Amino acid sequence: MASVEQNMxxxxxxxxxxxxxxxxxFGGLLAVxxxxxxxxxxEITAIIGPNGAGKTTVFNCLTGxxxxxxxxxxxxxxxxxxxxxxxxxxxxxxxxAGVARTFQxxxxxxxxxxxxxxxxxxxxxxxxxxxxxxxxxxxxxRYRDAEAEAVELARLWLDKxxxxxxxxxxxxxxxxxxxxxxxxxxxxxxxPVLLCLDEPAAGLNPRESHELNLLLEGIVGEGTGxxxxxxxxxxxxxxxxxxxxxxxxSKIAEGRPEQIRxxxxxxxxxxxxxxxxxxxxDLLPDQAGEEGIRP
Amino acid sequence: xxxxxxxxxxxxxxHLRLGEIVKQGVLAALIVVALxxxxxxxRTVDAAGGLTVTTRFGDVIAxxxxxxxxxILVVLLEDRRARLVAPVAGALAVLIFIMLLGSVLFGDNVGxxxxxxxxxxxxxxxWIVGIAAAVLSIRAILQLRSTATEHETxxxxxxxxxxxxxxxxxVSIFVAPILLVLAIVFPFLPGVDRRLLDIGILVTTYxxxxxxxxxxxxxxxxxxxxxxxxxxxxxxxxxxxxxxxxASFWICLPFAGIMAAFAGILLGFPVxxxxxxxxxxxxxxxxxxxxxxxxNWYDFTGGPNGISGIPRPSFFGLPFExxxxxxxxxxxxxxxxxxxPYDRIVFLYYLxxxxxxxxxxxxxxxxxxxxxxxxxALREDEIACKSLGISPRNTKLTAFAIGAMFAGFAxxxxxxxxxxxxxxxxTFIESAVILAIVVLGGFGSQLGIxxxxxxxxxxxxxxxxxxxxxxxxxxxxxxxxxLWRPAGLLAHxxxxxxxxxxx
Numbered sequence: 001m002a003s004v005e006q007n008m009x010x011x012x013x014x015x016x017x018x019x020x021x022x023x024x025x026f027g028g029l030l031a032v033x034x035x036x037x038x039x040x041x042x043e044i045t046a047i048i049g050p051n052g053a054g055k056t057t058v059f060n061c062l063t064g065x066x067x068x069x070x071x072x073x074x075x076x077x078x079x080x081x082x083x084x085x086x087x088x089x090x091x092x093x094x095x096x097a098g099v100a101r102t103f104q105x106x107x108x109x110x111x112x113x114x115x116x117x118x119x120x121x122x123x124x125x126x127x128x129x130x131x132x133x134x135x136x137x138x139x140x141x142r143y144r145d146a147e148a149e150a151v152e153l154a155r156l157w158l159d160k161x162x163x164x165x166x167x168x169x170x171x172x173x174x175x176x177x178x179x180x181x182x183x184x185x186x187x188x189x190x191x192p193v194l195l196c197l198d199e200p201a202a203g204l205n206p207r208e209s210h211e212l213n214l215l216l217e218g219i220v221g222e223g224t225g226x227x228x229x230x231x232x233x234x235x236x237x238x239x240x241x242x243x244x245x246x247x248x249x250s251k252i253a254e255g256r257p258e259q260i261r262x263x264x265x266x267x268x269x270x271x272x273x274x275x276x277x278x279x280x281x282d283l284l285p286d287q288a289g290e291e292g293i294r295p
Numbered sequence: 296x297x298x299x300x301x302x303x304x305x306x307x308x309x310h311l312r313l314g315e316i317v318k319q320g321v322l323a324a325l326i327v328v329a330l331x332x333x334x335x336x337x338r339t340v341d342a343a344g345g346l347t348v349t350t351r352f353g354d355v356i357a358x359x360x361x362x363x364x365x366x367i368l369v370v371l372l373e374d375r376r377a378r379l380v381a382p383v384a385g386a387l388a389v390l391i392f393i394m395l396l397g398s399v400l401f402g403d404n405v406g407x408x409x410x411x412x413x414x415x416x417x418x419x420x421x422w423i424v425g426i427a428a429a430v431l432s433i434r435a436i437l438q439l440r441s442t443a444t445e446h447e448t449x450x451x452x453x454x455x456x457x458x459x460x461x462x463x464x465x466v467s468i469f470v471a472p473i474l475l476v477l478a479i480v481f482p483f484l485p486g487v488d489r490r491l492l493d494i495g496i497l498v499t500t501y502x503x504x505x506x507x508x509x510x511x512x513x514x515x516x517x518x519x520x521x522x523x524x525x526x527x528x529x530x531x532x533x534x535x536x537x538x539x540x541x542a543s544f545w546i547c548l549p550f551a552g553i554m555a556a557f558a559g560i561l562l563g564f565p566v567x568x569x570x571x572x573x574x575x576x577x578x579x580x581x582x583x584x585x586x587x588x589x590x591n592w593y594d595f596t597g598g599p600n601g602i603s604g605i606p607r608p609s610f611f612g613l614p615f616e617x618x619x620x621x622x623x624x625x626x627x628x629x630x631x632x633x634x635x636p637y638d639r640i641v642f643l644y645y646l647x648x649x650x651x652x653x654x655x656x657x658x659x660x661x662x663x664x665x666x667x668x669x670x671x672a673l674r675e676d677e678i679a680c681k682s683l684g685i686s687p688r689n690t691k692l693t694a695f696a697i698g699a700m701f702a703g704f705a706x707x708x709x710x711x712x713x714x715x716x717x718x719x720x721x722t723f724i725e726s727a728v729i730l731a732i733v734v735l736g737g738f739g740s741q742l743g744i745x746x747x748x749x750x751x752x753x754x755x756x757x758x759x760x761x762x763x764x765x766x767x768x769x770x771x772x773x774x775x776x777x778l779w780r781p782a783g784l785l786a787h788x789x790x791x792x793x794x795x796x797x798x
Contacts, residue, residue, distance in 0.1 A: 090682075091684050096684075103679070112671060115793070115794050123685045130665055
C-alpha cells in the first residue's frame with residue numbers, strides 16, 4: 001500500500017498533515033493502533049470504516065481533545081510553518097495551527113444567532129483588534145473596522161452555504177440540514193488550513209448532500225485541505241481524492257476511491273468474514289440500503 | 296398535538312362520578328391529617344409544673360376539612376366543571392374575607408363574633424385560605440371565558456412567553472429611560488422619606504449585585520453560589536484600608552474591585568474543569584470559606600465583632616457632617632445649605648445608582664465585544680468554543696474576575712454605607728437571594744433583574760409588618776413566578792449584532 005502511495009505523491013499537491021504511528025488506548029481498549037496517513041492541501045481525504053473503527057478518535061487527537069499515546073501529528077502550513085499537534089492544547093490547535101472541525105452531533109451556539117455564531121468563530125482576530133477588550137470598550141475605530149470586516153467574512157460564508165436570509169435567526173431554530181451547513185461555515189470562518197468534518201452528510205437528503213459536495217469542492221478549490229469522516233458513500237466516493245479505511249483501530253486500506261471500492265479487505269470489513277466478493281460494490285458501506293448510496 | 300387531542304377526548308367523556316371526586320377529597324384530607332397530626336395536633340407548653348403536652352385536634356380537623364373542600368374544587372375544575380366551581384369558590388372566598396374584615400365592615404362587636412367563627416385563630420392562615428379560594432374562582436372564571444387556555448400545550452405557552460418577552464423588549468426601549476429618570480428623581484419625589492430612600496438604596500445595591508452576577512451566571516453560564524464572597528472581599532477591603540490607613544472611599548473603591556477580581560481569579564482556577572452542579576457546590580464552598588476566614592482571622596478582621604468606625608464617604612473631600620473636624624468646609628457649608636442628615640442618604644443613593652448604572656452599561660457594552668460573545672458561546676457549548684480556538688480558561692477567568700469586581704465595588708459601598716461590617720452580613724442566604732434575582736429576572740435580562748430585585752428585596756422590606764410571613768410570601772412569589780414564567784420574568788435574548796441592521 002505504501003509503495004502505491006509513494007508513486008502517486010509525485011503528481012499530487014504538497015502534504016499538509018502527516019500522521020505517523022498514531023496510537024491511543026482507553027484502558028484496555030486499543031482505540032487507534034499505529035495508524036499513519038497523510039492529508040494534502042487542496043484535497044479531500046476521507047476516513048471511512050465501520051462503527052467503532054476509531055475514526056472520531058483520530059479526529060479528537062488531531063483537534064486536541066485527546067492526547068495520543070504514541071505518534072506524531074505534524075501540520076505544515078503553506079508558508080512553511082510546522083506544528084506538532086500532539087504537543088498542543090486544544091484551543092491552540094484551532095487558533096495557531098489552523099485546524100477547524102465540525103462535530104458528529106452538531107455543536108452550534110444554539111441560542112445565539114446564525115451571524116453571531118460566525119462572529120464568535122473569529123474571536124481571536126477580533127480580540128486582538130479590540131485590544132483585549134480595553135480598546136473595544138471605548139468604541140475604538142480599529143475595533144469597529146475589524147468587526148465590519150468580520151461581518152463581511154461571515155456574509156461571504158453565509159452566501160456560500162445559502163443562509164443569508166436566516167442570518168438573524170437563532171441557530172437552534174434552523175432546520176437540521178442548515179445547521180450542518182452553518183457548522184461548516186463557522187469552522188471556515190476561523191480561516192483554517194485543515195478542515196476536519198465529522199459526518200457532515202449524516203441526516204441530509206440526497207439534494208442536500210449533493211449541495212454539500214459542491215460546497216466541499218469549493219472549499220478545497222481554495223486550497224484548504226479537508227479531512228472527512230463519512231458514512232454516506234455518495235459523498236465519499238464522489239468527492240474524495242484519497243480514502244483511508246479503518247477497522248478496529250487499524251488502517252486496513254488506503255487509496256483512490258476506485259481502489260477502495262474493490263479492495264477485498266474493505267469489503268470483508270464491511271460485510272463480515274464470509275467471502276462475498278461478488279456482492280455489488282454499491283452495497284459496500286455499512287449503511288447499505290439507505291438513500292443516497294450511489295457510488 | 297397529543298395534548299390537544301387528549302383533552303378533547305376528555306371533553307367527550309362523561310364527567311367523573313361523585314364517588315371518585317369524594318375519594319380524591321378524602322385522600323387529600325387524610326394526607327393533611329397525617330402531615331399535621333404530629334406538628335399541629337400536639338403542642339408542648341411550658342406550664343408552671345414543667346413541660347406539658349396539649350392537643351389542638353380542632354385545628355387538625357379544620358385543616359383536613361379545608362383540604363377536603365379545596366381538593367374537591369380543584370378536581371372539579373380539572374374535570375372542566377368550572378360552572379360549578381366558580382360560584383362555590385367565589386362564595387367561599389367572599390365569606391372568608393367578610394369574616395376576616397368583619398370588624399372593619401360591621402364594627403367591633405360583629406367582627407368579634409365573626410372572628411370567633413373562623414376555624415383558625417390566626418388570621419394569616421385564613422387569609423391564605425381565602426386567597427386560595429379566590430384564585431380557584433378566578434381560574435374557574437377564566438376557564439369559562441375561554442376553553443382554549445386549557446388546551447394550550449407547553450410549546451404554545453412558551454411561544455406566547457417569547458412573544459410577550461419580545462413585546463416587553465420593544466416596550467422596554469421606553470420603559471428603561473422612564474425607569475432611569477424615575478430612579479434619578481426618586482429622592483425628591485413627594486412622599487419619599489428616609490425609610491423609602493433606604494429601601495431604594497438597598498434595592499439598588501441588589502440590582503447592582505444582580506447585574507454583576509448576571510455576567511457570571513447569565514452570560515458565561517457559570518453557576519456561582521458563592522457570589523457573596525466577593526461582596527465580602529470588597530467590603531472588607533474598604534473597611535480595613537479605611538480604618539487602618541484612613542484611606543478615602545474614592546481611593547479604596549477601585550482597590551476593593553481589584554481585590555475582589557483577584558479573589559474571583561483565585562476561585563476561578565480550581566473550578567476551571569467543573570461545570571453545572573459541581574461548579575455550584577465548589578463556589579458555595581468558596582463563599583463559606585471566605586466567611587469563615589473572616590470570622591476566625593481575629594487579629595486582622597476583628598472576627599465576629601466585625602469592623603466598626605469605617606469612614607463615611609465624602610463628596611469629593613467634603614464630609615457630610617454638622618461640623619468638620621478641623622474646621623474645614625463640609626458639604627452643607629461649602630454649598631451654603633443648612634445641615635440635614637438626609638443629605639448623606641441622598642448622596643449614598645446617587646452613589647449606588649451611579650455604580651449600578653456603570654455595571655449596567657459595562658455589561659451592555661461588553662456583550663457586543665468579542666469577550667462577551669465568547670462568554671455566551673461558552674455558556675452554549677464549551678467544546679465548540681475550544682474547537683474555534685477560544686481558550687475556555689481565559690474566558691472563564693475573565694468572567695469570574697469581572698463579575699467579582701462589580702461585587703467588590705458594591706461591597707465597598709456597603710461598608711461605607713453601614714459604617715460597620717461583620718461576617719454575618721455575608722451568609723449563604725445573600726448569595727441565594729442574588730442568584731434568585733438573576734434567575735427570576737430571566738437570565739441575561741437587565742431589566743428583568745431590576746424587576747426581580749424590586750420584587751424580592753423591595754416588597755419584603757416594604758411589608759416588614761408581615762413579620763415571619765414575609766419569607767413565606769417571598770417563597771410563594773418565587774414559586775408563582777416559576778409557575779407562570781419558568782424562564783424568568785423577561786426571558787428574551789437580544790442579538791448582539793444583526794445582519795439586517797448592517798446592510
